[in-house]
Amino acid sequence: MLRHAIAPSARYTKASHDVVRHPRLSSDAKILLLYVQGLPGDAKCKPLGELARKLGIKGRAYQKAKGQLVEHGYVHEWRSQGEGGRWLTEQLVANNPLTSEQAGHLRGAPPTASPTALPATPPPSTQFPTVGEPAPRVVGGYNPVEDHSDKTTPHPPSEPEPTTVSTPEPTPQATTADPIQLARAERVLLSLRHTRRELHLGVREARDLAAEAVKWLERGLSESDLRHALLAERPQDGVRSAVGFLRYRLVQKLPEPPVQHQPQERPPLPELVECTGPGDPHVFRPLFGESECPSCRSAAAAAEPEPIPWRERIARINGTPAALPAEA
Numbered sequence: 510m511l512r513h514a515i516a517p518s519a520r521y522t523k524a525s526h527d528v529v530r531h532p533r534l535s536s537d538a539k540i541l542l543l544y545v546q547g548l549p550g551d552a553k554c555k556p557l558g559e560l561a562r563k564l565g566i567k568g569r570a571y572q573k574a575k576g577q578l579v580e581h582g583y584v585h586e587w588r589s590q591g592e593g594g595r596w597l598t599e600q601l602v603a604n605n606p607l608t609s610e611q612a613g614h615l616r617g618a619p620p621t622a623s624p625t626a627l628p629a630t631p632p633p634s635t636q637f638p639t640v641g642e643p644a645p646r647v648v649g650g651y652n653p654v655e656d657h658s659d660k661t662t663p664h665p666p667s668e669p670e671p672t673t674v675s676t677p678e679p680t681p682q683a684t685t686a687d688p689i690q691l692a693r694a695e696r697v698l699l700s701l702r703h704t705r706r707e708l709h710l711g712v713r714e715a716r717d718l719a720a721e722a723v724k725w726l727e728r729g730l731s732e733s734d735l736r737h738a739l740l741a742e743r744p745q746d747g748v749r750s751a752v753g754f755l756r757y758r759l760v761q762k763l764p765e766p767p768v769q770h771q772p773q774e775r776p777p778l779p780e781l782v783e784c785t786g787p788g789d790p791h792v793f794r795p796l797f798g799e800s801e802c803p804s805c806r807s808a809a810a811a812a813e814p815e816p817i818p819w820r821e822r823i824a825r826i827n828g829t830p831a832a833l834p835a836e837a
Contacts, residue, residue: 522547525604533581537566538574542583545602557584557600558749568747572707582606587616596752687723694722697732697739698755704740707748714752721759728766738762 524543531539541561548560561571578584585601601612698715701708710718725735739758748754781792786805793802801809817825 528583528604531581534577535574537570538577540564541566541574542578542602542604546604556598556749557602558747562746568743568745571747576706578602582608582612585609585612585616596750598750690723690726691716691719693732694719694726694735697735698722700736701739701755705743705748708739708751708755710751710755718752718755718759721756721763724763725759728764730764 522543524546528534528539528542534542541557541564544564545557545560557575558571561567561574566574575584579586583603583606585603585607587599589597589599591597599616601607601616603612603615607615695715698710698718699712702710722735725738726732730738739755744754779794779796782795782800783790783792784800784802784805786801786809788805791802799806
């Protein structure tokens with residue numbers, strides 16, 4: 510193999526041999542990493558997916574390249590919830606692999622923070638001083654009943670006064686769905702990662718989306734139908750936020766509730782009337798206003814004489830004897 514190389518004097522990016530010769534990084538992952546390293550400082554506000562689209566790396570190829578960079582420590586992400594409940598994603602791209610603790614130090618997080626950990630709850634306000642001294646914890650607000658078993662008294666022991674026990678308000682999930690249905694919906698949402706890696710959800714995220722997924726199960730769909738509806742029609746540009754994508758699809762594509770058909774009312778039966786036919790008195794239900802029951806009508810029809818043949822009828826009209834049919 511012949512080799513000819515001239516070192517550029519400008520417009521170049523220093524690439525580590527560890528990156529170029531990395532056996533577990535694909536060419537898309539290496540190109541994306543080197544492209545980000547050579548960007549000016551004002552491009553750091555753009556998300557990694559937008560930069561990948563400029564290189565023509567989209568959809569599944571981008572998800573695969575990003576997953577490799579995350580797995581080997583070149584890309585780190587932190588998701589947090591800001592004001593108004595909106596989720597934000599911070600990304601860190603490094604030219605050498607970093608551990609979660611090292612990436613947290615560069616981000617400015619405490620040493621014990623992890624890339625996927627949510628921000629800690631802020632301490633309570635100290636604007637107003639705390640009133641009173643610490644008191645022991647009261648369990649359930651129950652007042653014990655005084656025991657009078659060892660005393661002799663002419664009056665029965667007084668009944669305990671009813672106390673109002675404060676119960677926590679039920680969460681929206683508990684009021685709108687059965688716990689078994691919530692568990693089924695959460696299991697479906699967590700299983701999506703096995704088919705499409707970009708739909709990877711955490712346990713807390715799946716639990717928040719389960720309330721919307723339960724509405725599908727309550728409308729007669731099976732777990733397989735719900736999973737197929739969430740995986741169908743894959744977007745061309747890939748999924749940037751699994752939670753946002755699944756929440757939008759659960760709300761927008763919710764099927765209509767099944768139509769419950771009301772049972773048709775049967776027409777009332779006709780009243781019983783007494784049959785005018787012969788025999789013992791009996792009653793029947795007329796269908797078309799008849800005065801005799803079906804049995805009497807059948808007996809009367811059977812008692813009628815047989816009809817006269819047409820030859821005999823014509824002979825009677827003409828006054829001539831009826832001619833016998835010729836023998837064959």
